[in-house]
Amino acid sequence: MTKVSRRSMLKGGAAFAAGTTLGAPMIWAQNIKDVTLRQFGTGVSNLNDVANKVKEDLGFTLEMTALDSDSVTQRAATQPNSFDIADIEYWICKKVWPTGNLQAMDTSKIKNYDKIVGIFRNGKLNPDSVIAQGTAPHSVGFTEGPDGKGFVDNESGWMTLIPTIYNADTLGIRPDLIGRPINNWSELLNPEFKGKASILDISSIGIMDMAMVVESMGEYTYPDKGNMTREEIDLTMKIFTEAKKNGQFRAFWKSFDESVNLMASGEVVIQSMWSPAITAVKAKGVECVYQPLEEGYRSWGGGIGLSASLTGLERDAAYEYINWYLDGWVGGYLMRQGYYSAVPETSKNYMSENEWGYWFEGKAATDTILSPTGDALAQAGEVRDGGSFQDRMGAVACWNAVMDENQYMVRKWNEFIAA
Amino acid sequence: MALPIMAVLVFFLILPIIMIVTVSFWQATEFSIIPAFDLENYEFLFGSNVTYRVFFNTFKYAFITWVFTLGIGFTVAYFLAFHVRTLTWQIVLFLLCTIPFWTSNIIRMISWIPFLGRNGIANSTLISWGVIDEPLDWLLFSDFAVILAFVHLYTLFMVVPIFNTMMRIDKSLIEAARDAGASGAQILWNVIIPLTKPGIMIGTIFVITLVMGDFITVRFMSGSQSANVGRLISNDIALLAYPSASATAVVLLLTVLIVIGIMLRFVDIRKEL
Amino acid sequence: MEPRSRSFYVLSAFFALFLLFLYGPTITIAILSFQGPNGGLTFPMRGTSLHWFRDLFEQQAVGDIWGSFRRSFALGLMVMVTTVVLSVMGGLAFRKRFKGSSILFYLIITSLVIPSILISLGVGLIFSQSGLDVHWSTSGFGSQLTWTLPFGLLIMLAVFNRFDKSYEEAARDLGASSWQTLRHVVLPIIGPSLIGVALFGFTLSYDEFARTLLTSGSYNTLPLEIFGMTTNVTTPVLYALGTLTTVFSLIVIAVFLCLALWSTRRKARAGSDAGKGML
Numbered sequence: 001m002t003k004v005s006r007r008s009m010l011k012g013g014a015a016f017a018a019g020t021t022l023g024a025p026m027i028w029a030q031n032i033k034d035v036t037l038r039q040f041g042t043g044v045s046n047l048n049d050v051a052n053k054v055k056e057d058l059g060f061t062l063e064m065t066a067l068d069s070d071s072v073t074q075r076a077a078t079q080p081n082s083f084d085i086a087d088i089e090y091w092i093c094k095k096v097w098p099t100g101n102l103q104a105m106d107t108s109k110i111k112n113y114d115k116i117v118g119i120f121r122n123g124k125l126n127p128d129s130v131i132a133q134g135t136a137p138h139s140v141g142f143t144e145g146p147d148g149k150g151f152v153d154n155e156s157g158w159m160t161l162i163p164t165i166y167n168a169d170t171l172g173i174r175p176d177l178i179g180r181p182i183n184n185w186s187e188l189l190n191p192e193f194k195g196k197a198s199i200l201d202i203s204s205i206g207i208m209d210m211a212m213v214v215e216s217m218g219e220y221t222y223p224d225k226g227n228m229t230r231e232e233i234d235l236t237m238k239i240f241t242e243a244k245k246n247g248q249f250r251a252f253w254k255s256f257d258e259s260v261n262l263m264a265s266g267e268v269v270i271q272s273m274w275s276p277a278i279t280a281v282k283a284k285g286v287e288c289v290y291q292p293l294e295e296g297y298r299s300w301g302g303g304i305g306l307s308a309s310l311t312g313l314e315r316d317a318a319y320e321y322i323n324w325y326l327d328g329w330v331g332g333y334l335m336r337q338g339y340y341s342a343v344p345e346t347s348k349n350y351m352s353e354n355e356w357g358y359w360f361e362g363k364a365a366t367d368t369i370l371s372p373t374g375d376a377l378a379q380a381g382e383v384r385d386g387g388s389f390q391d392r393m394g395a396v397a398c399w400n401a402v403m404d405e406n407q408y409m410v411r412k413w414n415e416f417i418a419a
Numbered sequence: 420m421a422l423p424i425m426a427v428l429v430f431f432l433i434l435p436i437i438m439i440v441t442v443s444f445w446q447a448t449e450f451s452i453i454p455a456f457d458l459e460n461y462e463f464l465f466g467s468n469v470t471y472r473v474f475f476n477t478f479k480y481a482f483i484t485w486v487f488t489l490g491i492g493f494t495v496a497y498f499l500a501f502h503v504r505t506l507t508w509q510i511v512l513f514l515l516c517t518i519p520f521w522t523s524n525i526i527r528m529i530s531w532i533p534f535l536g537r538n539g540i541a542n543s544t545l546i547s548w549g550v551i552d553e554p555l556d557w558l559l560f561s562d563f564a565v566i567l568a569f570v571h572l573y574t575l576f577m578v579v580p581i582f583n584t585m586m587r588i589d590k591s592l593i594e595a596a597r598d599a600g601a602s603g604a605q606i607l608w609n610v611i612i613p614l615t616k617p618g619i620m621i622g623t624i625f626v627i628t629l630v631m632g633d634f635i636t637v638r639f640m641s642g643s644q645s646a647n648v649g650r651l652i653s654n655d656i657a658l659l660a661y662p663s664a665s666a667t668a669v670v671l672l673l674t675v676l677i678v679i680g681i682m683l684r685f686v687d688i689r690k691e692l
Numbered sequence: 693m694e695p696r697s698r699s700f701y702v703l704s705a706f707f708a709l710f711l712l713f714l715y716g717p718t719i720t721i722a723i724l725s726f727q728g729p730n731g732g733l734t735f736p737m738r739g740t741s742l743h744w745f746r747d748l749f750e751q752q753a754v755g756d757i758w759g760s761f762r763r764s765f766a767l768g769l770m771v772m773v774t775t776v777v778l779s780v781m782g783g784l785a786f787r788k789r790f791k792g793s794s795i796l797f798y799l800i801i802t803s804l805v806i807p808s809i810l811i812s813l814g815v816g817l818i819f820s821q822s823g824l825d826v827h828w829s830t831s832g833f834g835s836q837l838t839w840t841l842p843f844g845l846l847i848m849l850a851v852f853n854r855f856d857k858s859y860e861e862a863a864r865d866l867g868a869s870s871w872q873t874l875r876h877v878v879l880p881i882i883g884p885s886l887i888g889v890a891l892f893g894f895t896l897s898y899d900e901f902a903r904t905l906l907t908s909g910s911y912n913t914l915p916l917e918i919f920g921m922t923t924n925v926t927t928p929v930l931y932a933l934g935t936l937t938t939v940f941s942l943i944v945i946a947v948f949l950c951l952a953l954w955s956t957r958r959k960a961r962a963g964s965d966a967g968k969g970m971l
Contacts, residue, residue, distance in 0.1 A: 040910075079910075082910045285738075
């Protein structure tokens with residue numbers, strides 16, 4: 001109850017601040033300490049370390065709630081009053097944006113907007129890059145104006161999400177238990193790994209992993225993996241349902257930590273995996289490789305969205321937070337976990353030369369590489385799996401996707417899990 | 420006097436059921452649900468053979484779990500009620516059975532994972548004894564693991580009501596039977612079991628409904644590889660497909676109520692309390 | 693005493709095995725919670741230390757264990773008090789036939805057997821469709837009551853089934869008002885069972901997962917937090933929490949047992965004071 005009254009009081013304070021233009025910054029600086037913003041998202045980036053640093057640098061309170069991808073989608077779509085800031089992935093944005101629960105953000109207020117990598121602005125890493133299949137972030141990253149409900153494919157000045165984090169995903173393997181090189185996605189269904197493979201149970205991501213495998217097996221080449229027809233969905237599911245019935249999979253996982261446990265305990269030796277999961281397995285002293293594959297990577301990106309109900313002082317605080325987010329400290333923190341920051345050049349200021357060389361430039365480490373929590377991840381001389389930023393993000397074959405036939409796909413996915 | 424309890428049930432039991440039934444006829448898009456009258460959810464549900472397999476699975480889990488919990492629960496209750504002689508010991512041993520019940524269900528469930536895993540205690544023990552050469556994969560992430568966890572979680576719900584009815588059996592009846600020359604087995608079969616029937620029925624109702632409504636044990640213990648009806652519903656909920664979740668929920672509710680309705684024919688709960 | 697039969701020893705062995713089965717996993721995680729700082733969720737053990745218990749009291753990378761513990765504790769107390777009060781009222785009402793009593797009884801049974809996730813789904817839908825915000829202390833609270841009230845009421849029905857009405861008649865004959873009879877005769881007699889109802893109410897709520905899943909809103913209760921941790925945590929801190937919750941449950945039981953013991957003692961003493969009047 002106290003919180004409600006404090007929040008409504010703040011809104012009053014904001015109106016006052018807006019009324020006294022010149023004196024505003026002073027009042028603003030005083031008031032902002034009392035602001036509390038509620039952020040939710042996946043465990044990937046909803047870190048308490050970030051909230052602590054926000055309190056230290058900006059003075060206001062950030063409340064973090066970490067959920068799995070499905071719950072995140074659910075809350076963003078159905079409970080707009082339960083959050084101020086949504087930390088979501090771009091494919092989730094494609095589902096949530098039309099509900100009107102998020103508000104468009106003015107890029108002119110984003111200090112580092114011009115430094116954001118091309119992937120999030122025009123879809124191209126380099127001017128001559130080809131845009132990968134699937135729900136590419138730039139395609140759902142802009143809307144027509146402050147009240148836009150749709151997506152536009154140019155830099156309109158109004159963003160749906162401010163990009164923060166992204167990565168190129170591939171299969172994780174236990175080299176010590178496999179004992180031979182792995183070069184293709186098709187290895188996931190290789191009978192050699194019967195009962196020792198796993199795939200993630202999040203339909204929008206899993207279907208793309210499946211598509212990579214199907215293409216790699218030579219069973220079928222999709223005109224567009226990111227937008228399958230019903231027949232293509234049926235075909236993909238059929239191949240995987242058969243594999244499942246033959247006992248190919250040990251388990252399915254839903255959050256990245258489950259994949260860590262499966263891998264670290266040796267239940268599974270090859271599976272779809274996310275970068276920090278590899279990091280976590282290695283931190284336990286278990287050998288694990290994020291194997292680059294010939295067919296390329298399946299990529300994803302996430303960003304920060306503002307609740308439609310956010311106004312006044314709180315919205316100002318949220319913009320302040322976003323600018324701070326892109327300013328490098330968080331970027332460096334995320335990069336040292338193996339993700340990429342949307343504005344790599346600011347993150348560089350918060351990383352040592354050795355760290356920057358290892359994580360971004362794909363150089364051999366000159367000294368031990370530590371995670372943000374202090375675990376040793378690599379020794380001097382080691383090189384990051386997959387190499388440099390350009391090598392990895394340049395080899396993206398597809399993005400996590402929400403298709404036109406999404407509802408059909410989801411039902412088929414449910415049947416696959418239940419089969 | 421009964422008004423407050425009635426009010427709670429109206430708001431949090433009857434209204435939700437009405438809501439679920441209503442929504443089961445609605446339509447859904449990616450992100451919202453639209454009021455409509457549409458049988459599509461039911462058509463899809465009954466049109467997919469996965470549904471039948473999942474319902475079969477649910478009954479299978481319920482039945483096997485029931486057999487094991489009944490066998491174990493009855494034996495334990497019988498031991499406590501007729502072979503432990505002092506009340507103090509009965510209470511002490513009974514409490515000993517209930518203590519694990521107070522730890523979070525989820526923690527108790529996942530604690531099987533390090534026990535049953537490929538490199539878990541069970542496998543390494545069996546290997547060191549020379550019983551097996553290769554780790555047994557079916558110990559974890561299998562139907563075996565699911566049922567083991569169910570039995571572990573719910574046997575107590577069988578022990579308590581059976582123990583309760585056994586304690587109320589007049590000991591002189593048993594002595595009378597013995598004096599009349601009945602053997603131990605005959606006493607068990609002709610005196611104790613018939614008199615314990617109400618407790619068995621109550622325990623059965625508990626176990627069956629808990630297993631049929633479960634969705635989390637199956638997910639954890641099968642490594643997401645098997646499904647029961649509860650998981651079908653929770654998957655749909657996770658994907659915001661509320662109408663189709665509701666349709667499945669309606670069918671599940673009817674199934675459970677029919678099963679329980681049949682059981683209540685055999686026992687008058689109010690009289691037996 | 694007659695000598696123990698052979699079946700006694702067979703059954704004792706069976707009982708011992710049953711206990712081992714019940715406690716096995718709890719012991720497994722208790723052992724694993726004492727791992728060294730590099731420990732994982734599975735065997736083999738990686739060192740031994742108290743690291744994860746200390747870790748539990750520090751801030752986690754994600755989530756808020758102690759906040760959710762406080763919420764669960766508060767919610768447990770709310771549910772406990774409500775369950776006790778409403779069950780006693782319901783139990784008293786059921787002593788006479790009243791209009792709708794059999795409907796209410798079947799509703800209670802339905803409430804007991806309905807799969808938890810249906811309550812969660814239904815209540816969640818009602819709140820979202822009517823534009824209300826779900827919160828653990830409103831929608832979560834109500835949803836949990838549908839689970840604890842059947843237990844409470846059924847226990848009260850059992851108690852009143854065996855209640856000797858002559859005590860009340862005696863009180864009335866001595867000129868006690870119906871409130872006085874309730875306060876000084878009925879409640880003291882059913883007191884120990886009320887402790888049972890309270891214990892049920894608290895622990896069923898404290899441990900409830902499915903009914904709170906879609907009805908707790910922005911802030912997690914402890915079981916939801918634990919569920920979140922199983923997907924977000926890869927360290928034995930989860931097991932340390934499990935070990936601590938077991939210890940905590942033991943303390944709660946011990947407290948309630950002492951209360952029950954104390955109240956029976958007091959009643960026994962009060963019984964010997966018979967004749968001094970009830971005021």
